[in-house]
């Protein structure tokens with residue numbers, strides 16, 4: 001696994017310490033990268049490392065310093081637009097697809113920006129600001145931790161477009177294999193799902209509510225590379241009946257014949273990962289596939305993808321399940337508000353709620369997910385076409 005980013009311990013009592021740890025972890029993820037590494041953008045969906053470092057800083061500056069500093073002045077007026085990701089209530093934002101064109105400020109200027117905001121945040125910590133301040137800091141930390149994962153996946157995607165396939169983190173290892181596939185039975189019925197809100201969670205995990213489930217089975221582990229290869233060899237990518245209509249159009253248009261980071265070299269399958277290019281580990285979980293591919297595999301295997309309710313119920317009921325947090329697992333559930341979900345007032349209401357359209361929920365966590373973000377109620381979400389996250393398959397039937 002990648003070293004877990006150690007910034008995220010809910011046990012750490014002191015918010016100022018957790019702040020310092022989380023901020024340092026972001027910079028640590030970019031240590032060893034060149035300035036050129038940090039500025040390029042591989043595709044509109046992925047952001048440059050430098051942008052991640054600046055945007056997470058913008059978040060604290062905009063949502064905390066601006067509200068709590070008596071004499072607030074922005075570090076740089078231009079940054080307020082440049083590093084606003086998607087908050088329309090805040091104002092103008094630089095187009096997402098053009099983040100890689102921002103050669104200035106330099107990486108070192110962005111690090112200055114980070115140090116400036118960090119010092120001002122520490123000054124606020126020193127003057128005991130109260131519950132609203134702490135709650136906003138918590139969101140800022142959780143937000144930055146989410147960007148830790150994106151730094152890894154976005155940067156790996158950038159390296160994947162370099163024909164030399166350079167290594168990002170030599171010490172990284174794939175999730176360990178699991179035992180033989182077994183099917184676990186769940187009786188279903190009326191179940192409860194969602195977070196109770198007694199500890200930190202994102203708004204999209206609430207409210208806790210009831211769902212009715214038919215009896216179902218869930219696979220004990222993730223689909224392996226060997227199993228996915230059998231699907232490919234059996235005409236998986238050339239048989240339209242396995243595919244959702246849009247999925248079939250997508251793989252035809254993309255000329256996809258394999259997971260995103262697989263390479264067939266002299267007849268031997270290889271996988272590109274953070275530790276570079278290596279021979280495909282057959283018993284490791286298949287990664288970097290779209291929801292369309294996950295769905296087609298399930299169809300071929302005579303099974304289906306779980307709903308997010310099934311996944312969460314199983315995760316809370318059956319600890320014998322393996323690899324629940326080894327890769328993000330596509331579900332067949334559209335990313336939609338839970339019954340009773342309310343968008344919170346203010347700009348932070350834009351954090352999750354407005355993305356509840358045209359995306360699917362992924363459950364679990366991945367080897368790049370910071371510790372503290374792995375819980376049964378966590379809802380990740382991406383469009384069905386997304387392949388650059390560490391996404392895999394757990395079957396249901």
Ligand SMILES: [Fe+2]
Nearest residue numbers: 055085143147
């Ligand atoms: Fe963000």
